[in-house]
Amino acid sequence: MEKRLLSLISMLMLLCGIAAAQAPSTVRGSVTSADDGEPIVGASVLVVGTNIGANTDIDGRFVITNVPSSAQYVTVAYVGMATKEVKIAPNMEITMKPTLELGEVVVTAMGIKRDKKALGYASQDLKADELITDGTTSMASAIQGKLTGVDIRQSSGAPGASAQIVIRGARSFDGNNQPLYVIDGMPVTTTPDVSTGYSVTGANIADRSIDINPDDIESINVLKGQAASALYGIRASNGVIVITTKRGSASSMKPQVTVSTNIAAQRVSRKFEHQTEYAQGNGYLGYSPTSSMTWGPKISELPNDPVYGGNVQNDYTASGLHQGQYYSPQRAQAGLDPWTTPQVYDNVGDFFGSGLTENTSLNITHSVGGVNYSVSVSNSYQDGIIPSTMMNRWNARGLVDWRLSKEWSTGFSGIYSSSKIKSAPGANSGIMNVVYSAPAEYDLKGIPNHVPGDPTQQILFRSLSFTNPYWWAEHNSYNQHTNRFFGNAYLEFAPNINWGDNMSLKFREQAGIDMWTSDYSDINEVGTTTSLKNGDIENYGSEHNVFNNLFTINFDAQFGDDWNLNVLLGNEINHENVRVWDYYGSNFNFPGFPTIGNTASISGGESKDQERTVGFFGSVMAAWKNQLFLTVTGRNDYVSSMPRNNRSFFYPSVSLGWEFTQLPAFHSQNVISYGKLRTSFAQVGQAGRWYQNYYWTPSYGGGFYTYTPVSYPLPSGVSSYVPYYVVYDKNLKPQNTSNFEIGADINLWNNRIKMEYTYSYQNITDQIFTVPTDGSIGYQYVMTNAGKMRTNSHEFSINAAILQARDYDLNLGVNFTRVVNEVVELAPGVESIMLGGFVEPQIRAQAGCTYPNIYGLKFQRDDQGRLLLFEGLPQATGDSYDLGNCSPDFVMGFNLSGRYKRVSLSSTWSWQNGGHMYHGTNMTMNYFGATKESIPFHEGTMVVDGIDAVTGEPNTIEVAREDYYRAYYDVTESGVYDTSFFKLRDLTVTYQLPRIWKLDISVYGFARNVLIWAKMPNFDPESSQGNGNMGGYFERFSVPATSSYGGGLTVKF
Amino acid sequence: MKFSRYILFSAAMLALGACSEDTMDSINKNEGNPPVDAVPVRLQISDAIMGSGFTASSGDYSFYLSCLMEQTVGTGNNQFAKAELRNPMEWAASTTFNNAWNSIYGNLMNIKQIMEKIEGEVPGNVGQYDILGMAQTLWALNYGILTDMHGDIPYSEALQGQANMHPKLDAQADIYADLFKYLDAAIANFDKAIDAKLKNAGAQDIAYGNNCKAWKAAAYALKARYRLHMSAVDDKAIDDALSYAVEAENLGFSDFNIASFDGITADNPWSAFQWSRSYVASSKTVYDMLVANDDPRAGIYTYDTGEAYPSGDAAIAYESAGALVYPGWLDMGVQPIHLMTASELQFIIAECQLRKGQNADAAFHAGVAAAVEELVVGFWEEDCDAEAFAEGLGAASLQKVFEQKYLQQMVDNNIEAYNDYRRCQAMGEEYIKLQNPMNVQSGVNRFPCRMPYGNSAVISNPNVKAAYGDGSYIYTEKMWLYK
Structure with a gap:
């Protein structure tokens, strides 16, 4: 009844409006700030449905001429203020309110939009302008330092480097701990195509969040607790990152074009400084021009070396002394004058060049005749600090929302991404060890890296079990290339039901696909090392095809003045087809043409895999007096990847939110402007990847072998099969995570200070993992349920609008996270399990310790x-x-931003303590x-x-x-170091130019990762091996982290 | 639409996607790898043989024991520098032989499943006594190596998968007793196979090409080797070993080798190890023995340089990898793995004959000649009259037999060199004088009398963990065979 009355009134007002504006006319008015009543200068006023508009002058006044008679409204926009649509009237007096005061709407599970205050669990969202998208190409760096309860571990500063994002600690010992990504309503895979395994050889492999251009994101909502994500079922135990891409909004009646570009230079963030006093060799051998070590004599004493010195009689000075010089066998090999005067070289500085990152994007959003669309094209290009490393990514995106009629609406969203990455190896395959250990007196850059005329004969200061890094950059490469498309189309039907005035019903059917093909190629040219003297190449990759269908029914009802009800029912089908291949060729016929066709022997294979999950779910939310909110959800999943009769699982959640400031007692005070208590409980699970026990074809490698000396078929053509070294438990059941969460949101002094605190307890039981066993049982692992883990986490954030005025403001956000992730027990008799590393040391999960x-x-x-x-x-x-323990005691982020008139400054700081x-x-x-x-x-x-x-x-x-x-x-x-650090992650200064013609232009400059105070000497702690659970904790000759400096420009019209 | 229609529509849409367990089973099919019973045993036996060579006879045990027995010198400023300097971090760590431990038991699981498929008459494998005999022989070989290395090990409760995750340790004496039963069963099966002219393995038998008579000889030869291991604890061991060895010889025992390598796409593990790491160099202990007899192997041993290095010298150990001279055969990726050589069989005969007071010259000379012939003529392609050299060594004595056996073992039978050394010690004899000064440090013994258990067992099997302790037992607790 109320609704009807409202629409009647608005209809009447509309008629009045039409009556008032029949002929082209002039609209005038003023814009003031609601806070202090001062005029707002430079606010844009636009007549809705036209491209006529004006900016307010120094007194906040505006005049728009030639306004067509059909015009009804103007929109008023200004930085930091909530955009407002106002009906045209004579001498309009418009007041604008800061954005801070608006009720926040967040996207929750299954795309349900809710008032933030109605949630019974913690939820944190980031809008486009809060993301750090300039001078970076990755999602992870766009959100680092901004969130509580979320651990983001970058592997390095290399182009396309992977990052681990873990919400509230790990739940799986050795499996996936990364959250589920949902982009425009579709689950999208972000785990790497290929795990780096124990991460002691080869190059880092990008995770698939690389396919998301951070610039396309309108908002990110992080569903941290299991109650928030329970509706997503079995895949959501690690939390969900809900991403909404940029779309046309109702206020963009004319096409709005945004062009932005930025460019940045990278340097290694903390450069290793080699000592420059002592030469190559050791105390036993003296100066030794092939030694890996620099325990030799003083560099200045080299001319007096008994074997190589030019001041003394020896084999090399038989034909005359070379005073003040010494003999270098490598210079001789290279055809240079072997006699050289002791000198010091900066080999590390010489090798690491300057990196370059460039991002350019073009975005058009428009709303016309019930159709909202948004189209963008963007390119990111990155040159790494290591020669030959790079990344080039193209993204194209289109999104349409179309309201067909009052009852029907439809739309689609599609994102295409193409990325090419060239990376550098770490650990045992690394080149960094050679760069760092190069003796100061050895001219690594200047001495040619191979014998004149023969590129396959390297020259290096140490044994050729290692590769000269300059030679590596010229000849070898690790290539990654992915083409991906993901998107979905939907149809919504909201029938005009006559069940009562305050009830609405909506059906939504959405079908989508996520498909990509990744090609990898690791090339070692002829002459790489002694064991790879003839070179090899490995071409591998995968093709993924994930179909997702989601059907939901949403029913809303209001009963009387006090009760609101929302019921959601739905089902989801997710089916994935994967094809993986791996072809290995060894012994190139001739150098300079490193293709698999040019190898003397090729082996390889490919296989297919499928997985299907079918889920049925429902949720009921009841609200009482707009202050007490209860939500109950349930979901049942059926998964193909578990053994027969153990495929069905049910997951419940319940959450309660209470906005206690709605109580009359709070109405008469001005200190607490908003207060809410919330609590929730949920259970979700994770399935394993179960198979019938099987045989495989083994090969001989690993251990001391730096290549694979024997694989099948043997040269004689004989092949073989043996039992696989993992045995699968036929009674495998899903692992279970129970989560209890309690928290409060309190805003003070007219919402100028916002505080949120959340405590969460997770209890994870029946962990699925490959339990390492005594090899004497005949297998090395049993895939089974075992072990317990528990996580206590505290998250606190405070955001304060310290200064707030029309011309200036100053905001400070501080977030604090402490996650204690304990391994309670592993399988009986198993005290620890390996996540990665060498024979020794390793990163492990150990009972009684924090993980890992x-x-x-x-x-x-x-x-x-x-x-x-x-x-x-x-x-x-x-x-x-x-x-x-690897994980830190706590992590804090500081976001300080301010604006004075058209200049704004923002900075993000991170403090990690312990770990x-x-x-x-x-x-x-x-x-x-x-x-x-x-x-x-x-x-x-x-x-x-x-x-x-x-x-x-x-x-x-x-x-x-x-x-x-x-x-x-x-x-x-x-070699174990405390990883405590304090870092300036980002500093950005932006200047918003006064409007020129129709252009809104802002220019900015930024610096990333420039100030670092770390307990650990010589290196940036944010560089490590691996793209799995060990990532961030194990370093050995990893590609270093970088700092970057740059600037950019955004033009809107 | 009416209310009921909405309900009907909703129900139909919500039921979408429901599917049966059978559908889910077919979705979860493993298309990349075959199920257990689909693989015939002949396809399993190839890797059973390869594994016995690559990781049991040769591989990590052989690399480390070569360094311990001074048949090479560890260098390269890394693991083998530590091994050379007898650092307990290397020798007593359970991680050192973890790969070998896991791989050999994994290979034994394959061998066990071969036996079960044949004995259990799984279709496609019925009556394949030839392959059954091979599996039983390899069972004895692999377990023999495991217990020689580690002493008491999981045996009777091992290889049961999830059914027993913490197998107990069996006494070495019991394991040894059982191994002979397997070898006897193998011999009986080879007899059946010879009678029935079985050729079930064909070229899949990468040791003898399905020659069951050769396998029968190998089973006898192994019986001789393992019976001889017991000479310090069993008075009858010498008699038995001699009779088995003679039986093997009569059956025409030829080198029990894996010659599947071409040195290009498939390499002998020792070559692969040296090419990967360059961690070993020529040892002065060996070189001095060669030079003393003007042995034609001195050339190949030092790559024709005459350079060899003392054991336990830090300067050598810390040399950068690849800087020193190493035995020439390591660059021959094509060389076979020797599971047991005809030369070893002759040395077994010679030792037994000498211990029984018989003349052993013929066996001794034959043993030396076979070893020299393969290395010098076969690999180094040098002209050499191996038999003349052997005869030039004169009459057999235990000292000479053990010296020459030690030189034969230096290629890849280092495990047997270590076994012989410990057995002689247990019998109060010492023929090989080890030179490494680091074998005793600050008056403390740093020459292990056994190898430590694998890390997987130490951290996930309480029975092994209790036996391992902190790893220092490898210096003090001698095993039953060599007490």
């Missing part, structure tokens, strides 16, 4: 913790131990005597502080300082 931890050899110590020394030197334990990583590069460079820290240990002897393991007495044995330093940095414990 570093596991390796530690120093032998006595009861009092003193080092136990053997022959005067520190000793390692025989076996591996927990060496520290550890294994930093193999620091440790090895110490062991090699390459760090500046090692300088005091290059000469002389010492008595190490400790207890003699044999006598039990304090040590008295004198050892060479070098021996002590090497013995110390030979034990993994010495």
Whole structure:
């Protein structure tokens, strides 16, 4: 009844409006701020349905002439103020309110839009202008530092580098912990096509969130708790990231075109400084021009070296002394004058060039005759700091929402992405070790990287088990190429039902597809290393086809003044087809043509896989007096990837929100402007990937072998099958996560301060994982349910509008996250499981520790913790131990932004406290005597502080300082570093130019990752190995992180 | 539309996608890999043989023991530098032989399933006694190596998958007793196969090309090897070993080898190891022995340079990988893996004959000649009269037999060199004088008397964890065979 009355009144008003504006006329008025009554200068006033408009002058006044008689409304827009649509009237007096005061609407599960206050769980959303999209190409860096409860771990600053995004800690020991992404209503895969496994060889492989252009995003809503995501069922236990792409809004009656471009230069964020005093070699051999280490004599003393010095008689000076010089065998190999004067080179600085990132996008949004559309095309190009590494991505996107009639509406959304990436390897395949360990006196850049006339004969300061990085950049490559399309079309039917005035019913059918093909090619040219002397190539990839159908029925009703009801029923079908292939060719027939067709032997294969999930779900939300909100949901999933009779699972959730400031008691005060308590409980699960036990064709590699010496078929043509090393439990059931969450939202002083706190407890049981077993059972792993994990997390955020005025404002946002993710137990008898790493050290999940931890050899110590020394030197334990938790104690983000008139400044800071990583590069460079820290240990002897393991007495044995330093940095414990850091992630200054003709132009400059204070020496802690759960915690010759500086320009018309 | 129509429409749409368990089963079909019973045993036996060579006889045990037995010198400033300097971090760590542990038990699982498919008459595998005999022989070989390396190991409760995740340790004596039963069963099956002229494996048998007589000889040869291992604990061991060895010889035992490598796309593990890491160099201990007898193998051993390096020297251990001279055969990726050589069989005969007071010259000379012939003439392609050299060594003695056996073992039978060394020690004899000064450090023994258990067992099987402790037991607790 009320609704009818309202529409009647609006109809009447509409008629009045038409009556008042029959002939072309002039509209005038003024715009003032609701806060202080001051005039707003430069607000744009546009007549709806036309492209006629004006800007307000210094007194906030505007005049628009030639307004057609049909015009009814104007829209008024100004930065920081809520855009307003006002009916045309003589001498309009328009007041604008800051955006802060609007009731927030968020997109929740299944695209349901809700008032934020109606939610019984924490939800955090980011709008386009809060994302950092300039000078970066990745989703992860766009949201880093902005969210609570979300851990974002970048692998490096390389083009296309993967990132791990984990919400409220891990739930799976060794499986997927990444959230589900839903883009415009469609689930979209973001996990990498290929896992880097134990991440000790090869290059990083991008995760598939790389296909999303952060510039296309209108808003991101993060559903953190399981109650928020339970409607998505089995895939949602890791939380959901709901992304809405930019679309035409009702206010853009004329096409609005946005062109933006930005360009940035990258440098390595923390450059390793090699010591420049001592030369290559060690205390036993003296100067040794093939040694990996720099424990040799002083560089200045090289001319006096008995073997290579030019000042003394030796083999090389037989035909005459070379005073002040020394003989370099590599220079001789390269055809240069072998005699060289000691000199110091900056090999690290020489190798890392300047990177370049360029983003350009064109976006058109328009709303015309019931059709809203948005089209964009964009390109991101990145040149890495390592020669030959790059990324080039093209995105095209189209989106249409079409209201066909009062009852029917339809639309579609589609995104195409094409990306090419060239990356550099880390760890055992790395080139960084060669760059960092290059002796200061060796001219890595200047001495040719191969013998003149023969590119397959490398020249390097150390053994050719390693590759000269310059040679690598010229000849070898790791290539990734993906073409992807994802999108969906929908049809909505909201029948005109006559069940009562306050009831509405809507059916929605949406079908979509996510399909992509990824091609990877790893090329090692002829002459790469001694073991790859003839080169090899691996071409692999996958083709994915994911069909998704979603049908929902939504029923809304209001009963009396106090009760609102919303019921949602639906079903979802998700079917994925995957084809993967892997072809390996070895021994190129001739160099310079590294294709698989040019190899002497090719092996490979391909396979297909399918997975289907069918879900049925429902949700009921009841609201009482607009202050108490109860939501109950349930979903039942059937999944193909589980054993027969264990395929069906039910997941419930219940949540309650209470806006207590609706109580009369709060009406008479001005301090608390909004207050809500919320609590929820939910259960969701995760399915495993179960198969009938099977055989496979093994091959021989790994361990000491840096290639695969034997694979089937053998040269004789014989092939073979053996039992696979994982056995599958036929009683496998889904793992279960129970989540309890409680929190409060409180806004103070007219919403100028907003605070949110959430405590969440997750209890994860029946973990599905490949339980490592004693190999003597005949298998190395059993895929089964075992283990428990629990997570306590505290999230707190405060956003304060410190200053607020028409011409200036200052806002501070602080967020705090503490996640304690404990491994309670693993399988019986299993104390830890490996997530990645070498034979030793590793990243593991260990019972009784937080997840994950570093596991390796530690120093032998006595009861009092003193080092136990053997022959005067520190000793390692025989076996591996927990060496520290990886995840930080807490993480904080600071967002400070301000504006003065047309200039605005924003900055994002991150503080991570606690947490550890294994930093193999620091440790090895110490062991090699390459760090500046090692300088005091290059000469002389010492008595190490400790207890003699044999006598039990304090040590008295004198050892060479070098021996002590090497013995110390030979034990993994010495390579474990605290990862605490404080970083300026982003600083952006924007200037909004006064409107020129029809153009709104803003220019900006930014700096990323420029200030770093870290406990760890020499390197940026945000660079590591791997694209899986170990990512962020294990470093060994990884591609470094970068800082960037740049600027850009956005033009709107 | 009426209310009821909405309900009907809703119900129909909501029921969309419901499907049966059978449909789900067919969706979940593994298209990449065959199910267990679809694979015939002849396709399994090839890798059963390859695994016995690549990871059991050769591979990590062989690499490390070569360094321990001073048949090569560890270098390259990494794991093998630590091994060379007898660092407990390398020798006592359960991670060192984890790959070998897992792979060999994995191979034994394959062998077990071969036996079960034949004995259980799974269609397609019925009556394949030739392959059954091969599997039983390989069972004895693999378990023999495992217990020689680690002592008491999971045996009676092993290989049961999920049914027993924590198998107990069986006593080495019991395991040894059982291994002979397997070899006897194998011999009986080969007899059946010979009678029935079975050729079920064909070229899939990458050791003997389905020659069951050759396999029968190999089973006897292995019986001789493992019976001889017991000479310190069983008085009858020598007699038995000799009779088995003679039986093997009479059956025409020829090298039990895997010669599947072409040195291009398939490489011998030792070559692959050296090409990957360059962690070994020529040892002075070996070279001095070669030079003392003017042995024609001195050339190939030092790549014709005459350079060899002392054991346990830090300067050598810390040398950068690839800087030092190493045995020439390591660059021959085509060389076979020797599971057991005809030369070893002759040395077994010679030792037994000497211990029984018999003349062993013929066997001794034949053993030396076979070893020299393969290395010098076969690999180094040098002219050499191996038999004349062998005869030039004069009459057989235990000292000479063990010295020459040690030189034969240096290629890839380093496990047997370690077994012989420990067995002689247990019998109060020492023929090979190890030179590495790091074998004793600060008066503490740093020469392991066994290899540590695999890490997978230490961290997930409480029975093994208890036996492993902190790993220092490898220096103190001698195994039953070599107490």
